Amino acid sequence: xxxxxxxxxxxxxxxxxxxxxxxxxxxxxxxxxxxxxxxxxxxxxxxxxxxxxxxxxxxxxxxxxxxxxxxxxxxxxxxxxxxxxxxxxxxxxxxxxxxxxxxxxxxxxxxxxxxxxxxxxxxxxxxxxxxxxxxxxxxxxxxxxxxxxxxxxxxxxxxxxxxxxxxxxxxxxxxxxxxxxxxxxxxxxxxxxxxxxxxxxxxxxxxxxxxxxxxxxxxxxxxxxxxxxxxxxxxxxxxxxxxxxxxxxxxxxxxxxxxxxxxxxxxxxxxxxxxxxxxxxxxxxxxxxxxxxxxxxxxxxxxxxxxxxxxxxxxxxxxxxxxxxxxxxxxxxxxxxxxxxxx
Ligand SMILES: [Zn+2]
Numbered sequence: 001x002x003x004x005x006x007x008x009x010x011x012x013x014x015x016x017x018x019x020x021x022x023x024x025x026x027x028x029x030x031x032x033x034x035x036x037x038x039x040x041x042x043x044x045x046x047x048x049x050x051x052x053x054x055x056x057x058x059x060x061x062x063x064x065x066x067x068x069x070x071x072x073x074x075x076x077x078x079x080x081x082x083x084x085x086x087x088x089x090x091x092x093x094x095x096x097x098x099x100x101x102x103x104x105x106x107x108x109x110x111x112x113x114x115x116x117x118x119x120x121x122x123x124x125x126x127x128x129x130x131x132x133x134x135x136x137x138x139x140x141x142x143x144x145x146x147x148x149x150x151x152x153x154x155x156x157x158x159x160x161x162x163x164x165x166x167x168x169x170x171x172x173x174x175x176x177x178x179x180x181x182x183x184x185x186x187x188x189x190x191x192x193x194x195x196x197x198x199x200x201x202x203x204x205x206x207x208x209x210x211x212x213x214x215x216x217x218x219x220x221x222x223x224x225x226x227x228x229x230x231x232x233x234x235x236x237x238x239x240x241x242x243x244x245x246x247x248x249x250x251x252x253x254x255x256x257x258x259x260x261x262x263x264x265x266x267x268x269x270x271x272x273x274x275x276x277x278x279x280x281x282x283x284x285x286x287x288x289x290x291x292x293x294x295x296x297x298x299x300x301x302x303x304x305x306x307x308x309x310x311x312x313x314x315x316x317x318x319x320x321x322x323x324x325x326x327x328x329x330x331x332x333x334x335x336x337x338x339x340x341x342x343x
Contacts, residue, residue, distance in 0.1 A: 058093045060226020064155065065105050065198055067115060073104030073195040079205040081195055099202040099209070104195035107162070107184035114165035115156050118183040118196055119173055121149040126180050131213075133176040136275070140229035144199050145210040149180075151196070157230040163187035170241035170341065174267065176275050177339045199225065244342060259342070260318055260333045266340045269304050272317045276324065287312055289323055 066072075072088040073081040081104040088103075096103045107114050121130045127149040134141050134152060142153040154168070162184045169182035186193040200222070202209050215221045244266055270283065277297060279285040287297035289312040296309040307314030313323065322332040337343075 055090075057222045057226050058090050058097070061198075061200070061222070062090065062093055064225055064228055065116075067106055067109040067113070067159075068192070070110070071106075071192055073106065073192070075102040075104060075197065075201075075204050077204050079203070083192055093198075096198055096201045102201040102204050103198040105198045106192045106195045107165070108186065108188075108193045109159070112162045112188045113159035114162050114184050115159045117154045117156075117165045117169040119152045119154075119169050119178065119180050120146070120183060120196070121152070121178060121180040122146070123149050126178055129176060129178045130180070132275070133172065133178060136176075137172070139231050139235060142215075142225065142228060143213045145213065146197075147203055147206050147208070147210075150213075151199075153199075153228075155228045155230045156236060157232045160233065160236060161187070162193075164236060164240065167241040168236050168239050171239040174241060174340055175239075175271055177267075177272065177336070179339045259337050260329075262342050263318060263333055263336045263340060264316060266342055267317055267336075268301075269306050269317050269320065270299050270301050273299050273306055273320060289313075 066088060069088040071083055071085045072092065074084050075081050092101070092103060095101045107116070107118075109115075119130060121127050127145075130143060130150050130152045134143055139154065142155075144151045144153060154172075156165070160168075166182060166184050166187050172178075173180055173182055183194060183196050197203065199212070200209065200218075211218070212221045212225065215224050244262060270279075273279065277285040277288055279299060280295075283299035283301050284295050285297050286292040286295050287308045287310060289297075289308060290310055292310065297306070297312075298309070299306045305315055306320055313319065318329065318332050318336065321327065321336050322329060325332065325335070327335065
Protein backbone atom coordinates (compact mmCIF):
# COMPACT_ATOMS: atom_id res chain seq x y z
CA UNK A 1 0.00 0.00 0.00
CA UNK A 2 1.19 3.46 -0.78
CA UNK A 3 -0.51 5.14 2.17
CA UNK A 4 2.12 7.21 4.03
CA UNK A 5 2.83 6.22 7.63
CA UNK A 6 2.21 9.76 8.77
CA UNK A 7 -1.43 9.35 7.93
CA UNK A 8 -1.68 6.25 10.12
CA UNK A 9 0.09 8.08 12.93
CA UNK A 10 -2.43 10.80 13.11
CA UNK A 11 -5.79 9.45 12.01
CA UNK A 12 -8.51 11.16 13.98
CA UNK A 13 -6.42 14.05 15.25
CA UNK A 14 -8.14 17.30 14.37
CA UNK A 15 -4.97 19.13 13.53
CA UNK A 16 -3.89 16.56 11.03
CA UNK A 17 -7.29 16.52 9.42
CA UNK A 18 -6.99 20.27 9.06
CA UNK A 19 -3.54 19.87 7.64
CA UNK A 20 -4.82 17.29 5.18
CA UNK A 21 -7.76 19.46 4.23
CA UNK A 22 -5.43 22.32 3.52
CA UNK A 23 -3.24 20.16 1.36
CA UNK A 24 -6.32 18.86 -0.42
CA UNK A 25 -7.17 22.41 -1.32
CA UNK A 26 -4.07 22.40 -3.45
CA UNK A 27 -5.47 19.40 -5.25
CA UNK A 28 -3.36 16.75 -3.53
CA UNK A 29 -4.98 14.62 -0.86
CA UNK A 30 -2.13 13.14 1.15
CA UNK A 31 -3.85 9.83 1.75
CA UNK A 32 -4.33 8.93 -1.94
CA UNK A 33 -2.07 6.16 -3.17
CA UNK A 34 0.66 7.47 -5.41
CA UNK A 35 0.86 6.33 -8.98
CA UNK A 36 4.10 5.04 -10.52
CA UNK A 37 6.95 7.52 -10.51
CA UNK A 38 5.31 9.78 -7.96
CA UNK A 39 7.52 8.89 -4.97
CA UNK A 40 9.41 12.19 -5.02
CA UNK A 41 6.12 13.99 -5.15
CA UNK A 42 4.99 11.99 -2.13
CA UNK A 43 8.07 12.93 -0.10
CA UNK A 44 7.36 16.56 -0.85
CA UNK A 45 3.77 16.17 0.16
CA UNK A 46 4.79 14.59 3.49
CA UNK A 47 7.14 17.51 4.07
CA UNK A 48 4.29 19.85 3.28
CA UNK A 49 2.10 17.97 5.68
CA UNK A 50 4.67 18.30 8.49
CA UNK A 51 5.06 21.99 7.80
CA UNK A 52 1.30 22.51 7.87
CA UNK A 53 1.05 20.51 11.06
CA UNK A 54 3.81 22.55 12.71
CA UNK A 55 2.02 25.76 11.80
CA UNK A 56 -1.29 24.44 13.13
CA UNK A 57 0.36 23.38 16.40
CA UNK A 58 2.03 26.75 16.90
CA UNK A 59 -1.23 28.56 16.16
CA UNK A 60 -2.97 26.29 18.64
CA UNK A 61 -0.37 26.87 21.36
CA UNK A 62 -0.66 30.60 20.78
CA UNK A 63 -4.43 30.31 21.15
CA UNK A 64 -4.11 28.22 24.33
CA UNK A 65 -1.42 30.10 26.19
CA UNK A 66 -1.16 33.67 24.95
CA UNK A 67 -3.53 36.19 26.52
CA UNK A 68 -2.00 39.33 25.06
CA UNK A 69 0.29 39.88 22.10
CA UNK A 70 1.36 43.49 22.60
CA UNK A 71 4.24 42.40 24.84
CA UNK A 72 5.84 39.21 26.12
CA UNK A 73 8.26 38.02 28.78
CA UNK A 74 11.67 36.56 28.04
CA UNK A 75 13.54 34.46 30.57
CA UNK A 76 17.04 35.46 31.64
CA UNK A 77 19.82 33.06 32.60
CA UNK A 78 19.10 33.49 36.30
CA UNK A 79 15.51 32.35 35.79
CA UNK A 80 13.92 35.80 36.04
CA UNK A 81 11.88 37.38 33.27
CA UNK A 82 11.96 40.75 31.61
CA UNK A 83 9.12 42.30 29.65
CA UNK A 84 9.72 42.89 25.96
CA UNK A 85 7.32 45.55 24.76
CA UNK A 86 6.97 44.42 21.18
CA UNK A 87 4.45 42.23 19.43
CA UNK A 88 4.51 38.49 20.09
CA UNK A 89 4.43 36.53 16.83
CA UNK A 90 4.44 32.92 15.69
CA UNK A 91 8.19 33.32 15.06
CA UNK A 92 8.71 33.83 18.79
CA UNK A 93 6.72 30.68 19.57
CA UNK A 94 8.83 28.79 17.05
CA UNK A 95 12.06 30.06 18.63
CA UNK A 96 10.73 29.04 22.03
CA UNK A 97 9.95 25.49 20.87
CA UNK A 98 13.39 25.22 19.27
CA UNK A 99 15.02 26.47 22.47
CA UNK A 100 16.52 29.62 20.96
CA UNK A 101 14.73 31.75 23.57
CA UNK A 102 12.48 31.00 26.51
CA UNK A 103 9.19 32.83 26.78
CA UNK A 104 6.98 33.65 29.69
CA UNK A 105 3.32 34.40 29.12
CA UNK A 106 1.17 36.85 31.02
CA UNK A 107 -1.94 35.59 32.70
CA UNK A 108 -4.12 38.64 32.17
CA UNK A 109 -5.01 40.30 28.89
CA UNK A 110 -5.38 44.08 28.38
CA UNK A 111 -8.86 43.93 29.93
CA UNK A 112 -7.74 42.00 33.00
CA UNK A 113 -9.28 38.73 31.76
CA UNK A 114 -7.68 35.28 32.09
CA UNK A 115 -8.24 32.14 30.05
CA UNK A 116 -6.41 29.80 32.39
CA UNK A 117 -5.21 29.42 35.97
CA UNK A 118 -2.14 27.54 37.21
CA UNK A 119 -1.28 26.06 40.58
CA UNK A 120 2.50 26.11 40.98
CA UNK A 121 3.91 23.62 43.49
CA UNK A 122 7.60 24.13 43.98
CA UNK A 123 8.73 21.02 45.80
CA UNK A 124 8.26 17.26 45.51
CA UNK A 125 5.91 16.96 48.46
CA UNK A 126 3.51 19.53 47.05
CA UNK A 127 3.86 17.94 43.60
CA UNK A 128 2.57 14.68 45.10
CA UNK A 129 -0.39 16.60 46.49
CA UNK A 130 -1.03 18.14 43.07
CA UNK A 131 -1.05 14.65 41.53
CA UNK A 132 -3.43 13.36 44.15
CA UNK A 133 -5.71 16.34 43.63
CA UNK A 134 -5.64 15.88 39.87
CA UNK A 135 -6.69 12.25 40.18
CA UNK A 136 -9.59 13.10 42.49
CA UNK A 137 -10.82 16.24 40.79
CA UNK A 138 -13.66 15.85 38.30
CA UNK A 139 -12.34 18.69 36.12
CA UNK A 140 -9.94 18.60 33.18
CA UNK A 141 -6.43 19.71 34.13
CA UNK A 142 -2.89 19.26 32.83
CA UNK A 143 0.17 18.57 34.96
CA UNK A 144 3.46 19.93 33.66
CA UNK A 145 6.64 19.13 35.56
CA UNK A 146 8.86 22.03 36.57
CA UNK A 147 12.36 22.54 37.94
CA UNK A 148 11.46 21.44 41.46
CA UNK A 149 7.78 20.53 41.40
CA UNK A 150 5.00 21.02 38.91
CA UNK A 151 2.45 23.33 37.34
CA UNK A 152 -1.16 22.23 37.20
CA UNK A 153 -2.94 24.01 34.36
CA UNK A 154 -6.68 24.64 34.12
CA UNK A 155 -8.09 26.05 30.89
CA UNK A 156 -11.38 27.90 30.78
CA UNK A 157 -14.07 27.60 28.11
CA UNK A 158 -14.25 31.41 28.07
CA UNK A 159 -12.09 34.20 29.52
CA UNK A 160 -13.02 35.15 33.10
CA UNK A 161 -11.96 38.12 35.20
CA UNK A 162 -8.58 37.84 36.86
CA UNK A 163 -10.32 37.71 40.21
CA UNK A 164 -12.49 34.71 39.30
CA UNK A 165 -9.47 32.90 37.82
CA UNK A 166 -7.36 33.59 40.88
CA UNK A 167 -10.10 32.59 43.34
CA UNK A 168 -10.66 29.38 41.38
CA UNK A 169 -7.01 28.38 41.89
CA UNK A 170 -6.99 29.51 45.51
CA UNK A 171 -10.13 27.52 46.32
CA UNK A 172 -8.72 24.32 44.82
CA UNK A 173 -5.45 24.80 46.70
CA UNK A 174 -7.42 25.34 49.89
CA UNK A 175 -9.70 22.34 49.50
CA UNK A 176 -6.81 20.02 48.73
CA UNK A 177 -4.52 21.62 51.32
CA UNK A 178 -1.82 22.40 48.79
CA UNK A 179 0.75 24.95 49.79
CA UNK A 180 1.43 26.50 46.40
CA UNK A 181 1.45 29.68 44.42
CA UNK A 182 -1.59 30.42 42.28
CA UNK A 183 -1.53 32.23 38.95
CA UNK A 184 -2.89 34.76 38.11
CA UNK A 185 -1.41 36.42 41.18
CA UNK A 186 -3.14 39.72 40.51
CA UNK A 187 -6.91 39.84 40.30
CA UNK A 188 -6.71 42.92 38.12
CA UNK A 189 -3.95 44.71 36.36
CA UNK A 190 -3.62 47.33 33.71
CA UNK A 191 0.02 46.40 33.10
CA UNK A 192 1.16 42.92 32.18
CA UNK A 193 1.21 41.63 35.78
CA UNK A 194 2.93 38.35 36.57
CA UNK A 195 3.96 35.76 34.02
CA UNK A 196 4.57 32.03 33.94
CA UNK A 197 6.92 30.00 31.76
CA UNK A 198 5.33 29.03 28.46
CA UNK A 199 5.42 25.19 28.37
CA UNK A 200 7.72 23.21 26.04
CA UNK A 201 10.62 25.68 26.21
CA UNK A 202 14.00 25.21 27.81
CA UNK A 203 14.29 26.45 31.37
CA UNK A 204 17.41 28.58 31.28
CA UNK A 205 18.44 27.84 34.84
CA UNK A 206 18.22 24.05 34.56
CA UNK A 207 18.72 23.69 30.80
CA UNK A 208 15.77 21.27 30.77
CA UNK A 209 12.55 20.90 28.86
CA UNK A 210 9.67 19.71 31.05
CA UNK A 211 6.89 17.44 29.80
CA UNK A 212 3.22 17.20 30.61
CA UNK A 213 2.53 14.02 32.54
CA UNK A 214 0.57 11.18 30.95
CA UNK A 215 0.16 12.60 27.44
CA UNK A 216 2.69 10.50 25.55
CA UNK A 217 5.51 11.84 23.38
CA UNK A 218 6.23 15.51 22.68
CA UNK A 219 4.17 15.56 19.51
CA UNK A 220 1.11 14.15 21.30
CA UNK A 221 1.60 16.74 24.03
CA UNK A 222 1.79 19.57 21.49
CA UNK A 223 -1.37 18.36 19.81
CA UNK A 224 -3.30 17.98 23.07
CA UNK A 225 -2.23 21.37 24.45
CA UNK A 226 -2.91 23.17 21.19
CA UNK A 227 -6.56 22.35 21.86
CA UNK A 228 -6.91 21.36 25.53
CA UNK A 229 -10.07 20.26 27.33
CA UNK A 230 -11.66 23.25 28.96
CA UNK A 231 -13.68 23.92 32.09
CA UNK A 232 -17.13 25.49 31.64
CA UNK A 233 -17.96 28.70 33.46
CA UNK A 234 -20.59 26.96 35.64
CA UNK A 235 -17.85 24.71 37.07
CA UNK A 236 -15.39 27.58 37.56
CA UNK A 237 -17.98 29.39 39.64
CA UNK A 238 -18.43 26.36 41.90
CA UNK A 239 -14.86 26.82 43.11
CA UNK A 240 -14.47 30.37 44.34
CA UNK A 241 -12.30 31.22 47.30
CA UNK A 242 -13.85 33.48 49.93
CA UNK A 243 -11.59 35.59 52.10
CA UNK A 244 -11.92 34.48 55.72
CA UNK A 245 -14.57 36.66 57.38
CA UNK A 246 -13.05 39.64 59.12
CA UNK A 247 -15.52 39.48 61.95
CA UNK A 248 -15.81 42.28 64.45
CA UNK A 249 -16.71 39.82 67.22
CA UNK A 250 -13.70 39.66 69.45
CA UNK A 251 -12.80 36.89 71.79
CA UNK A 252 -13.13 38.58 75.18
CA UNK A 253 -10.28 36.53 76.63
CA UNK A 254 -7.41 37.71 74.49
CA UNK A 255 -9.00 40.26 72.22
CA UNK A 256 -8.61 38.23 69.04
CA UNK A 257 -9.82 35.03 67.39
CA UNK A 258 -7.20 32.35 68.03
CA UNK A 259 -5.49 30.78 65.03
CA UNK A 260 -6.97 27.31 65.67
CA UNK A 261 -10.45 28.85 65.55
CA UNK A 262 -9.66 30.57 62.24
CA UNK A 263 -8.48 27.25 60.84
CA UNK A 264 -11.69 25.50 61.90
CA UNK A 265 -13.78 28.25 60.33
CA UNK A 266 -11.87 28.03 57.08
CA UNK A 267 -12.25 24.34 56.26
CA UNK A 268 -14.77 21.67 57.29
CA UNK A 269 -13.79 18.19 58.47
CA UNK A 270 -15.37 16.73 55.34
CA UNK A 271 -13.47 19.08 53.00
CA UNK A 272 -10.16 18.18 54.62
CA UNK A 273 -10.71 14.46 55.18
CA UNK A 274 -12.03 13.62 51.73
CA UNK A 275 -8.63 14.51 50.30
CA UNK A 276 -7.18 11.55 52.15
CA UNK A 277 -10.01 9.06 52.64
CA UNK A 278 -12.46 7.71 50.08
CA UNK A 279 -15.79 8.36 51.73
CA UNK A 280 -19.19 7.10 50.60
CA UNK A 281 -22.22 9.39 50.45
CA UNK A 282 -22.84 8.80 54.17
CA UNK A 283 -19.31 9.95 55.01
CA UNK A 284 -18.01 6.46 55.82
CA UNK A 285 -14.71 5.00 54.63
CA UNK A 286 -11.61 3.05 55.62
CA UNK A 287 -9.67 4.50 58.48
CA UNK A 288 -6.26 5.91 57.43
CA UNK A 289 -4.88 5.31 60.93
CA UNK A 290 -5.17 1.55 61.24
CA UNK A 291 -5.24 -1.48 58.93
CA UNK A 292 -8.94 -1.19 58.25
CA UNK A 293 -10.59 -4.26 56.69
CA UNK A 294 -14.13 -2.95 57.10
CA UNK A 295 -14.92 0.73 56.81
CA UNK A 296 -14.89 1.96 60.40
CA UNK A 297 -14.05 5.60 59.84
CA UNK A 298 -16.79 8.17 59.59
CA UNK A 299 -17.27 11.88 59.20
CA UNK A 300 -20.29 13.42 60.84
CA UNK A 301 -20.99 16.06 58.23
CA UNK A 302 -23.71 17.83 60.22
CA UNK A 303 -21.76 18.07 63.45
CA UNK A 304 -18.42 18.58 61.68
CA UNK A 305 -16.25 15.92 63.34
CA UNK A 306 -14.60 12.59 62.44
CA UNK A 307 -14.46 9.34 64.41
CA UNK A 308 -12.92 5.86 64.11
CA UNK A 309 -15.04 3.05 65.63
CA UNK A 310 -11.95 0.86 65.99
CA UNK A 311 -10.44 3.18 68.55
CA UNK A 312 -8.24 5.62 66.62
CA UNK A 313 -10.05 8.55 68.16
CA UNK A 314 -11.76 11.45 66.48
CA UNK A 315 -12.33 15.15 66.62
CA UNK A 316 -11.80 18.30 64.59
CA UNK A 317 -9.78 19.14 61.48
CA UNK A 318 -6.85 19.88 63.79
CA UNK A 319 -7.08 16.49 65.52
CA UNK A 320 -7.10 14.85 62.08
CA UNK A 321 -4.08 16.83 60.91
CA UNK A 322 -2.14 16.07 64.12
CA UNK A 323 -2.73 12.34 63.75
CA UNK A 324 -2.15 12.23 60.00
CA UNK A 325 1.15 14.08 60.12
CA UNK A 326 2.22 13.15 63.63
CA UNK A 327 2.28 16.76 64.78
CA UNK A 328 1.80 18.54 68.08
CA UNK A 329 -1.33 20.68 68.36
CA UNK A 330 0.55 23.96 67.85
CA UNK A 331 2.44 22.71 64.79
CA UNK A 332 -0.69 21.18 63.27
CA UNK A 333 -2.50 24.51 63.64
CA UNK A 334 0.27 26.58 62.11
CA UNK A 335 0.83 24.11 59.25
CA UNK A 336 -2.85 24.04 58.36
CA UNK A 337 -3.11 27.80 58.71
CA UNK A 338 -0.23 28.29 56.29
CA UNK A 339 -1.73 25.88 53.76
CA UNK A 340 -5.09 27.62 54.01
CA UNK A 341 -3.54 31.04 53.57
CA UNK A 342 -4.56 32.25 57.04
CA UNK A 343 -2.36 34.82 58.78
ZN1 LIG B 1 -8.94 3.62 62.91
